[in-house]
Amino acid sequence: MAKRKSTCNNSNMAFMQLSMIGLALVLLFEPGHAVDKSNFKTVDQCGFARRHKDIPEGQSPYAAVLDSFHIEADGVMRGNILNTKNGILLSLEVFGLEDRMVRFKVNELSPIRPRYEVPDVLVVEPTPIRWKINKQDSTSIEAATSSGITVLLSSEPFRMDFYDNKQLVFSINPRGLMKFEHQRERRKSVEDQDQPAEGGEEVDNVEPAVVEEQEQEELEEEPEEPDMWEETFKSHTDRKPYGPSSIGLDFSFPGFEHVYGIPEHADSLALKPTGPSDPYRLYNLDVFEYDLDKRMALYGSVPFMQAHNKERTVGLFWLNAAETYIDISSNTADKSVFGRMFDYVKGESDVPQVDTHWYSESGIIDTFLLFGPSPMDVLSQYTDLTGKPFLPPLFSIAYHQCRWNYNDEEDVKQVDANFDEHDIPCDVIWLDIEHTDGKRYLTWDNHKFPDPGRMLDHLAAKGRKMVTIVDPHVHRDNNYHMYKEGKDNDYFVHKQDGSEYEGWCWPGSSSYPDFTRKDVRDWWASRLSHDSYQGSRPNLFNWNDMNEPSVFNGPEVTMHKDVVHADGWEHRDVHNLYGLYFHMANAEGQIQRSGGTERPFTLSRAFYSGTQRYGAIWTGDNAAEWGHLKASNPMLLSIGLAGIPFIGADVGGFFKNPDEELLTRWYQAGAYQPFFRAHAHIDTKRREPWLLQPESKLIIRNAIRARYALLPFWYTLFHNSSQTGLPPMRPMWMEFPKDADTFSMEDQYMLGNALLVSPISDQGSRATSVYFPGNDPWFDVDTFFAYQGPATHNVNADLDKIPVFQHGGSIVPRKERVRRCSSLTVDDPYTLTVALNNAGSANGDLYIDDGHSFDYKQQKYIYRQFTFSANKLESRALSGAGFETNSWLERVVIIGLKSVPKKVELISQTITQLSFSTSHNRQVLTIRKPGVNIGQDWTIRLS
Structure with missing residues (x-):
């Protein structure tokens, strides 16, 4: 990592350089090095705890x-x-x-x-x-x-x-x-009888307040402990001028x-009893390759x-x-x-x-x-x-391709071209820290990315987007515009003596904007404008990493607790909010740059309550291990239950090199999780799908295509989430709250109320047990084979198969044309898959808008309800007006029919007979090309 001249004095610089060398050994290790738990406190090392x-x-x-x-x-x-x-x-x-x-x-x-x-x-x-x-x-x-x-x-x-x-x-x-x-003045000990109290002024002991004078002699003074006023962890001393x-x-x-x-913990969905030394901890921290089945703090709280x-x-x-x-x-x-x-x-x-x-x-x-x-x-x-979750733009719920790092413009061009050559859909290509000029965010390396605008325009012409990383640490370099502006306006957090707080992160010596201040957030947001962020385009979005905040030479790899923020608040008071405020500033900057018309997309690693209003999060630095694949389910379900629905885990694992079976299974799982991104550490081998064996590439391509086919379903789930707070990815007990067999279940989950997903996370597994709750049938989405609940069944899970089942009584919309990215599917026709319950009925919904703007807030959208009952499939408006679509209904697939109709009619402005066929022992009816606009009222009648 290059070292650049900073404003530190020589002795501090020497110390910092030594620190960075040590940190490089810890942080830039070979993939597979376990987290050093000694860098993080246990509860017994925390005085107040x-x-x-x-x-x-x-x-x-x-x-x-x-x-x-x-x-x-x-x-x-x-x-x-x-x-x-x-x-x-x-x-x-x-x-x-x-x-x-x-x-x-x-x-x-x-x-x-x-x-x-x-x-x-x-x-x-x-x-x-x-x-x-x-x-x-x-x-x-x-x-x-x-x-x-x-x-x-x-x-x-x-x-x-x-x-x-x-x-x-x-x-x-x-x-x-x-x-x-209660707050108090520090009592003088025997050792400091002649010394002034904290702050330089000699004070009297504060007498206990608000009780009658005659009761004073019965009161007890709270014992003073050293860590009430000062606490040391490793080489770091936390001075507490305000006491306990x-x-x-x-x-x-x-x-x-x-x-x-x-959340966030790498632990079970149903929380476990804790022992005296392992409570659940909420304290946002940068933890490289975290351990599983632990209650230690991670990136969000x-x-x-x-x-x-x-x-x-x-x-x-x-x-x-x-x-x-x-x-x-x-x-x-x-x-x-x-x-x-x-x-x-x-x-x-x-x-x-x-x-x-x-x-x-x-x-x-x-x-x-x-x-x-x-x-x-x-x-x-x-x-x-x-706050209700934000409605993400359509592209952001499609597939994302990332690694640390794509090397240069030519590398990006080749990755983009290979998706097309191998017929694999992709919406977004990501760039990590190496794309910048010396880890100076909102800049470009002019040698590797000499014309970023041209690169972005090339992607935009194909309907694709790009995401660049933007972290909160600002390189202390007076020639760097972000640092100079921040310094000139006193935007950075301070030490107790009023000087600028200095920490170390990827660029070396860094300052940290005080994002608890609205004026600082407004300044940062303004720097995302196209005029300020040179080379940016409307199809460029942001990724907020290291915003716990991460400070390589700080206690527990984060900011010192006695750092001072606006209005004199200490960092100890606001720590878990810092990442939220940074996320807020970046999302607002994207909105402002469009004049308030376009929805933002910002991924954040740190999070807190309210993060759902600003963007997506992911589970951080996982590893290419089967255990981490298995752990992604309960981690994501827990975060969804905490009100944050747009969630994902790095497909393939960030650290280490997955074998093809693990990578294949991870793609299958990721295709059915809300945020779907592949990512990898700089030291790992390249693992884009086309680099694998042909059979593995084909399986992964099919998994990604399955995600794209279901984008109308996913988008509807995200719309509903923005109205109700319900996550698209739900634990089984949320949909079956009276079934005690589901209460601890974490290896399978629901998407909405329609799809049951049971990802394979055991090496070599070619079958799995799935529990089907309720009394209605569940239909395999590939074979339409019916499983009756409530019961556990052993189901096929060959390497090319992810077990997904549609619940009887639901209707799922799909778009099945294969396109290179989501923006090219806008006018594509729909298929409705109608899975009947025991009563022969089903219902579902579909939400449509332009996929990117805030026009939906002016009712410019379509929201339809589909119902099947008494052999009639009907489409009726639930809400929305002022938006039109060219998409039409191409196919209806009805699963679980008891008898085959003699004729099928479309009742719209006129009555039209439709062609149909049956399959799977006449249990599946396929109705071809009704041809009606999906946004209109219509009825399909079976008779």
Whole structure:
């Protein structure tokens, strides 16, 4: 890696160069080197986490001061919580919200300085609905909302139990693990009696506040621990001028055995109980070739958990952007709690319960409880809060080809040409960091890419796009326009002494824009304009990597926690938001460059709640191993359950060299995942499909073509996601919520409610077991063979076969003409595959717009519903107007017919007889060329 002159002094430069040499050995290793876990903290190496996980159960010092609680004019219940050991008062606000949600916030009543509250994640501040106090005595308050949600607030110890129509759903602080570290001045130790306190001024010890003077002698001072004010990990010291400020609380889900969510982790879909040393960690980190079956932090953090049983689904959203841990354990619910308010006990047997403990380094307790009751309701409620997913442009859900790196313009030209020569569709070619001038983003290497505009125009003429990488670290070079502008305008984050923070990443010495500032995001967005980003074109899009943020010489390969952002907030407060803000800036820049008319596409590695509003994410630096292929299913399903639907894993594995069987199976799996991109490390062998043996190339080509045929189905799923928050890729239990056999299932999944996918992820496997839930048939999409549920069947899975099944009762739209890219399919005709249920009926939908602009927001789209019942297939408009299509209905395939019709008629403006044929023992009826415009009302009648 080339070293360039920086603004560091000579001694710092020497140190940094040595550091980079060491990092090069760690990061630019041979593919296959396992992650060095010593670079990342364990929970026992984290001071605030130790203080929380060592809290004894059942000894909570917190008590609700009941006579302070009242319902204010805005309908919110407010009052105080007293720490009886130190006399500190906390404020508690409990909000009843529309659409069956509750929010509560706990903060210091009189903090020394404001505590961080997460901005920009909620799309609106939800409007409260009024609580009504039903009963109050010396031990508790019972209050209810008009939506049937009731809270029992218990005084000592402080506890809240939330009921939904007399069913206990959430218990807050049932084990007494709440801890809220109040802000304080540092007490002088024996060693520093004569030294001034932190900040240079000598101060007195702060006396515990807000209790009667005669009680002061009974209060206890909280023990001081060294890591409350300063903490060291390896060679890095984190200085904490504001002292300890962590928060924690335990939550129980009575009646539940399964919880899901809180990505990102390379772990199971159904979250496992944690031990004392392996809680789930949420702290965005750059982890090369992560291990599997681990709870260690990865690139993204979404503090949202769902619990599910046969009766209902609920959600918990912990709105905090600091480093966070979650402990999970299985338990049995306390039946006495069920009867405390209603004398209600659900059955005689033990009631299962999941206990969770959440603790974060800073901020406040700001929690949303989502009462469902269905899985769809919970995701709708969550995305009402954090934003519905954006509707991606059509090209972005097609196939992407990437590697680190395509060498130059000629290499790009050859890759593009080879897709056409081998009849393999592809929409996007990607360029990694080597395309830039010395890792200076938004620039080009003039030797390798002397005319990027011509290269992009060549791709555009064929309907293809390009994506270039844009990372947040800015090379410290006064001749680099991004650095000079950032420095001149003071846009970069600072150290505590006010100087510019310097870290090291791919270009070497780097500064990091403070994307928590809107003016900085606006500046960055403006630099994506075609005038500023020289050589760019409308068909050029962005990829945001390293935005955790990654700092090679920082603690845990990220930014120091005591770095200072806007308004004096420390990085510890905002860490998990940094990648979201960077993603936000890049998406906005793409929108601005088009004058607000074109939809953006930006891929991000780091993410947080709300990322779904801006673009896609992927699972980072996976490896070409069967285990990583298998792990992609639960990882993607977990992220989808956290409200982020546009998700994928690098096809083939980023590290190492897959053999042809593994690569083939990975393409088959990727073709049925939301974001479909092949990617590879710079040290791997080239593995484009045409470089493989002919039989492997053919299988991969067929998998990619299958993806393109289903683009109308995928696009409709993404439209529905943008309206409801439901991910296209769904765990089985989401579609079959009462079937307990699906609750831990992660090796198969649903696309919408129509397709069941069971990717092969075991080497040498040529068959697999598939569970078919429900009572209706499931039809193999290739052979139309029917499997009856509920049952497990052994199905064929030869190397050229990916097991995919259409559910009886669904209708799936396809476009089956083979094209080089999605933009050339716009006017192609449709095929409707109608799979009948036991009642002989089916339904489905189809969404169409121009595929790229925001015109759909002005109702310029087509949204049709298809229904088959009583031997009639009908098409009717659901919504949309002002958009027309030239696409027509070429074919209808009806699977599962009980009898063959004598004639088939199209009823539109006139009645026309249609030709048809049967196959597969007369169970499949194919109707040819109805010829009607797909956007019109019509009926096909079988008689």
